[in-house]
Amino acid sequence: MKTSRIGAWVAIAIGTLYFLLPLIATFEFSLKMNRDGYSFEAYKVVLSDPGFQATFGYSTLMALLTIIVGILLVVPTAYWIQLKLPRLRPVVEFITLMPLVIPAIVIVFGYLKLYNSSSWLPLTGNDRATDFLLMCSYVTLALPYLYRSIDTGLRAIDVRTLTEAAESLGASWPNILFKVIFPNVKSAILSGAFLTFAVVIGEFTMASLLGRPAFGPYLQLIGANRAYEPSALAIIAFLVTWASMGLIQVFARNARGTRKSA
């Protein structure tokens, strides 16, 4: 038993080093832009670059739109599957997993083939239409995360009885969905939303191939042309992702707290 515990600690130590060393090295490097010692000069340069602000703002907006559209698509679907069509659940689960199996580049080429300017539904003709197409592809990318967390949230409440109670009190379907179901899976929706945010902020392939000014392609551009700024950007991107993860933890814990013995 003693040796196995030591073994576990060794494994943890190696894992931590493997994960943290590059991060620490990157962070250290990002502080060395000024010759005369450590400073946050690289961060200052990056944060004041109009390119950074524009692309980060663009990606944030896209992430928010993706989250809203994704939630409006997934919550009613998952709800309906659970309430009326439980036999379809494996099928829907499989479909929502597809974006993890099919590479983004394949999906994008599919889109370009279907929606190019000479197709029946041209979505690449102007920037707004392409933004819309990009947002749709982000929704696709986010499906596995959104569906899984929302489905888990729905399973934790008694969807069927709550629906029936609301029905017998005269509630219409929109009212049942927005006044009863949504508020009770709020924390699940939020976890899905933060995951989606983290995925969309760093996404490169789709934005790049559709030629939109997103944060992912900007990261790549800076990475190819500068020395210290890419490290600063990498650290910033990490912090955004970690903040999202941290918020997921916070909301998950709150949800457990309020649901206890409810």
Next chain:
Amino acid sequence: MAFLTIANLHKRFDDHVVVHDFNMSIEQGEFITFLGPSGCGKTTVLRMIAGFETPTSGAITVGKDDITHLSPQKRGIGMVFQSYALFPNMNVTDNIAFGLKMRKLSSADISRKVAEVIKLVELKGKENHYPHELSGGQRQRVALARALVVEPRILLLDEPLSALDARIRKNLREQIRDIQRRLGLTTIFVTHDQEEALTMSDRIFVMNQGRVEQEGRAEMVYTQPATEFVARFMGNYNLLGAADAHKLLGLDIQGHMAIRPESIHVLDASANQEGALDATIRQHQLLGSIIRYQVESQGITLQVDRLNRTASDLMPAGTAVKLQISRDDMREVR
């Protein structure tokens, strides 16, 4: 004319028939109980009345309206669930106000009605509590208030007390019955507990395997069971098969003879009563106000209840006695 009529109701799930030819008609203001073992179809009938299940065939009428295929929202039928089904995201006030908001009442009317019903179910002071902050009994009273406040034509309660502990259950069932009387509310109550059914109901429908086994006033169903199933389910009837009835009582019957334990009289072994049976006490069980004896006569064991008056009355095992059973207390059942 009856207020709620159910005619030839059937329900089949895939090829499994759960409700067979269910018929009933009840008057306005009646308190009806569906009583039967778990799985006999009580909930399914209730869900068809509420509109959550569609009958395979048959008709449900309230007043003059055929509601068989109406959506639950339009039926004006309230429901209280065993699992409470309170909305976890709303406090007591908002849970109760939900149905009124759906009906788009003014907020002044809503607060007045909510305050009235909170008083009725004795939840004053809990207005701002969330469901997870309440006890089981309190939650079920919120659920009751939520169903009552919209003034339903019929109130359905599906085993509302089963998840509560004994003392609260007794208290709440009296309260439910009291409120029902005061409001004159037509009510159907589902339970598998015969004591609950007997204490609360005007009329009981005893159900078995998707059929109504017997219906009648509470005291009738208890004292005059029509079938062996009802006799077994309602009381601790002694049930004698045809052979035993012939051997012990010299009676020729078709089905079973049902004899309630409290209707058998125990006499001294020396008593000189005509028709009394020689018997021996085998064991006893203390049930508080009564003592239940297992008494054997000619190899047949009968249960006999006596009032538990004083400790010295207790008859030890092996005591020889005589039993007297009046013909009026015997009931032949199918």
